[in-house]
Each structure stands twice: as structure tokens, then as C-alpha cells.
Amino acid sequence: MSMSPSASVELAPKDFKSDLKPIWCPGCGDFGVVQAIYRALAQIGRPPHEIAFVSGIGCSSRIPGYTTAYGFNSVHGRALPIAQGIKMANPDILVLVAGGDGDGFSIGGGHVAHAVRRDLDLTYIVMDNQIYGLTKGQLSPTSPRGLKTVSSTFGSLEAPVNPLQYVLGYGGGFVAQGTPADMAGLAAIIEEAIRYPGFAFVNVQSPCVTFGHPESQLKAQKAMMQSLEAMGHDPTDRLRAMDLARDYGVKLYTGVFYRDPEPPPSYDSQIRARQAELQGKGLPRERILDSFLPR
């Protein structure tokens, strides 16, 4: 996370809550996610005007509007490119990105791989409910095989995307999973993701109470969830993280799967270092890189 002069400001969760009343269905898991985000941001201590919150399209993508940060409820599947542009233009700003499983791993799926390998310092929170909620209950890329929905009357024939393995497979430096069934744990995970100095991914099992399948609901989650920390998982062990991530959809592990113990310089910091190096040698700055830098 980029630091700023006002990094030590004391803030409370309520400072990040906007006046806009959420229009999610009563009981939707996203209510818990936004509360966890308020708590995490209060711990971070950056004021709302130093935070940009970008989302795609979907129920969960309403979330920036429920915060006091600068918000952009953008284009379906395109939150990550927009967020990367914001970070490049203003490297001191804290950038959060949010969306659903369909927004992130179907329509925007191609962008995730490139955001991971490019490794800008931002936090990507996916509210994974294994369904398209906003459009009334179609199969999503993370829907389990066999799920009956309005678009799969006799059950899905497809294997789901595994978001944890997806991001780990592309070399993600921070990969975690949480659930609003454990609010304190989720807030702590999001805070840790924001503090990670690079691309950080948090998959949140956020139930859709209206169209979601029974195993995805909070009651079932509470019975299933297992803390990686309590299991003694070493989050610096990438291979073990990959192994545990294979259980996505079968077991519900919460906590940090992987955190790079020696994060490389993020893309935004590398560009600035490259330009400084060229200038130091009396060479012309790379114009293409210059176009990203603030004037």
C-alpha cells in the first residue's frame, strides 16, 4: 500500500459509510462485506478522499456507492483496467476494486490474469456467490456442477472456475478467502490485503439469499468454514496454498492462502524507478511511460 502524509489519521468505520441506503435483498451477504470493508479501512487510517473504489456491474458492484471513498461503478468486467489506470495516474491513492464472480471471472476474466502479472498495488475483492444475482439467477462461472438455475433447468454440466487457483496460478502475491459469516476475520483479511504492497486478491464467499444454492448460505458456511491459521498453514508456502486451493467448492478455508514473503516492486513503482534511472543517465525518458505519470 502506498503511504501518504495523512496515513496516521484516526478514523472509525462510520467515517466510510455513505448516506446511500443499500438496496440489496434483506440478508444478502454483501451487507456483511461492506461492513468488513468499513472496519478494514478504519484500521488502515487513510481518509476517504485518498481512496478510490472501482467496481464493475452486478449486485456487489454497488458497493463503492455505500462508502465515502471516491467511487466508480464502471463497466461490466472492466473494473480492473480502470482501477489500474487510476493507480498509474495517482500512485499515492489507495485503490480498491470490487465485483462479483461473473464480473470478475467471466466477463472480466481476461483482465484478471493481466492485473495479476502486472502487479500494481491494488486490492481486488470478489463477492463470490456462484450465481448471477442482478439478472435473476443464471449460472455464473463459479456455479457448482449440477446446479439447477433458470439457465440450467436440469443442472449445470460445466466445471466451475476456481478463483483461488486462477490467481495463484498466474503468480498472485497475495491470495485470501473470507466470508461475512466471520466478520472479524473478513475485516482482518481485507486489511491485510490492503497493506500488501502489490496486487492482492480476496475471494469472499458472500451468499445470495434470493437465488443462491443452500450450501452457499451463511448457516452452511458457519458449519463448513475452517481457519487456515488454526490449521497451521504457512502462508509463505505457495505449493501448499495451491494444494489447499484445489478444495474450492468442497471445503471452505478462510484466511490467507499465500502471501509473498518478499514482494517484488509493484509495476507503478517500477515505472517511476525506470524514469528516474533514465534521467540520471541523461537519457530521454520513455514517452510511453511518461504518459502514465502525473504532470
Ligand code: SF4
Ligand atoms: Fe444479494 Fe442475491 Fe439479492 Fe443480489 S439478488 S442483492 S446477490 S441476495
